[in-house]
Amino acid sequence: MKSEILAALREAKEYVSGQELCRHLGVSRTAVWKTIQKLKEEGYRIEAIPNKGYRLADDSDVLNERELACFRKTAWVGETIVYYPVTDSTNIQAKRLAEEGAPHGTLIVAGRQEAGRGRRGRYWESPEKEGIFMTVLLRPDFSPGKASMLTIVAAMAVAKALRTYSDVSAEIKWPNDIVLNGKKICGILTEMDTEIDSINYVVIGIGINVSNQKFGEDAAAVATSIVMESGKRIQRTKLIHAVWEQFEIYYDKFCAAKDLSEIKEEYNGYLVNRNRQVRIIDPKEPFTGVAKGITDTGELMVETEDGIKLVSSGEVSVRGIYGYV
Ligand code: ATP
Numbered sequence: 001m002k003s004e005i006l007a008a009l010r011e012a013k014e015y016v017s018g019q020e021l022c023r024h025l026g027v028s029r030t031a032v033w034k035t036i037q038k039l040k041e042e043g044y045r046i047e048a049i050p051n052k053g054y055r056l057a058d059d060s061d062v063l064n065e066r067e068l069a070c071f072r073k074t075a076w077v078g079e080t081i082v083y084y085p086v087t088d089s090t091n092i093q094a095k096r097l098a099e100e101g102a103p104h105g106t107l108i109v110a111g112r113q114e115a116g117r118g119r120r121g122r123y124w125e126s127p128e129k130e131g132i133f134m135t136v137l138l139r140p141d142f143s144p145g146k147a148s149m150l151t152i153v154a155a156m157a158v159a160k161a162l163r164t165y166s167d168v169s170a171e172i173k174w175p176n177d178i179v180l181n182g183k184k185i186c187g188i189l190t191e192m193d194t195e196i197d198s199i200n201y202v203v204i205g206i207g208i209n210v211s212n213q214k215f216g217e218d219a220a221a222v223a224t225s226i227v228m229e230s231g232k233r234i235q236r237t238k239l240i241h242a243v244w245e246q247f248e249i250y251y252d253k254f255c256a257a258k259d260l261s262e263i264k265e266e267y268n269g270y271l272v273n274r275n276r277q278v279r280i281i282d283p284k285e286p287f288t289g290v291a292k293g294i295t296d297t298g299e300l301m302v303e304t305e306d307g308i309k310l311v312s313s314g315e316v317s318v319r320g321i322y323g324y325v
Contacts, residue, residue: 001025001035003066009046009056017053059233061129061211063111067237077136077244078107086128088115090135091191091205097137098193098201104139109240116207118187124207125219132208132236136244139201142258144194147202148313149298151176151190153254154204156263157247158186159270162208165242168230171272173325174291174300175313178208179272182325183224185209206243210236222324261296268293272325273318278302280309281317288321 004025008016021032036054040046042064045057065083072078080103087093090108092115097106110133113126126133140147155176162170162178162185170186173179178186186208193200209225211233226232253262260267268274273291280287280302289304299310300318311318319325 001027001031002039005032005035006039006044006056006066006070009054012055013058015049015052015055020053059235061233061235061237063109063129063236068107068109068240071237071241073241074244074248076105077248078105078241079103080106082106082108083110084108085111087113089113089117089205090133091117091189091203094135094137094203094205095191095193095201098139098203102137104137106137107134107244108137109134113207118189123218124187124189125212125216125223126207127212130212130225131210132206132240134240135203135205136247137201137203140199140255142199142255143197144192144199146258147192147194147199148190149254149260150202150204150251151188151313152260152267152294152298153250153263154188154190154206154247156250156267156270158188158206158208158243160246160250160266161239161242162186162226164246165239166226166230166232166234168226168232170270172267172270173272174294174318175298179325180224180226180229182272182323183229184219184222184324185224185226185229208239208243210234210239259296260294260298264294264296273320276325277321279319279321280311281319282311283315291318 018029018032022029036046043062045060047055068081087110090110094108112128113133116124116126118124155172158178159170159172162168170178170180176188177184189205192202211227212225215223250263278291289302292301292303299312302309
């Protein structure tokens with residue numbers, strides 16, 4: 001009955017009387033009232049005014065399996081959606097589901113992560129209700145060497161979704177951090193399982209800071225959220241689907257070209273470090289130079305006194321000369 005009441009409230013957009021809901025659903029007023037209370041407990045903002053009825057506030061930010069299914073707009077990502085109110089990490093769950101045979105496009109979403117991780121096992125802050133924590137499972141049929149480019153495809157999708165759906169001027173710090181006003185709003189962790197010449201699966205985990213107001217000691221200097229930068233309240237479910245809608249577009253371009261040539265120009269336009277001095281923190285050979293953009297295969301081109309150097313991700317980190325970007 002919850003879904004029916006929600007659908008009726010969504011369709012009406014304005015107040016719907018209790019009586020109308022009873023008639024529509026063929027149940028008693030008490031049953032309607034009880035269901036409305038349960039929906040409120042789940043986090044839906046439902047206003048009740050005597051003699052007018054009930055109205056669903058359009059800024060309810062509820063994340064659950066029902067909402068994720070209701071707002072899905074994608075062709076193939078999320079045909080299977082697995083939602084965990086709490087989990088260790090969506091990448092860990094995605095890898096487990098992959099081993100169990102879950103299909104291409106399976107989307108794993110969590111309300112909170114207890115062991116969210118960035119690259120090289122670094123901690124990723126994942127507080128309840130404040131962020132988006134999700135992973136897509138892919139089973140591409142191209143060669144393993146191409147899979148690392150998918151992280152750039154994902155970064156492009158998140159940046160574009162943030163610009164179009166949340167109307168914030170998201171930029172990309174190569175290869176796949178999304179930044180807003182020079183601070184990190186999203187991290188992406190791509191992991192894969194491969195044979196010599198084929199990919200078993202790739203998982204792309206994405207963490208987006210939505211309404212965080214503060215961060216712990218480790219992240220405070222570099223992290224920010226949509227609310228902190230713009231004051232905008234957004235519905236996580238809608239942003240999640242906006243990301244995957246964009247991902248499908250860029251993934252198609254990537255698969256057609258078999259590299260990033262169809263995405264490169266737009267990506268370079270989003271690159272926060274473009275034409276700026278950067279420090280390449282390479283454990284073997286750190287150096288500085290001016291970032292010029294990416295190649296068709298995703299390396300960062302850095303202009304140095306000795307000419308253009310190509311930087312591949314992996315063990316390398318990029319920073320601005322004076323700080324994070
Ligand atoms: P890179 O080496 O690619 O530049 P990074 O240092 O930004 O990466 P990641 O592996 O992408 O590291 O992310 C982990 C780091 O991000 C943590 O060490 C912490 O400083 C920071 N961090 C942790 N949680 C968050 C969060 N919710 N938002 C932004 N930054 C975070």
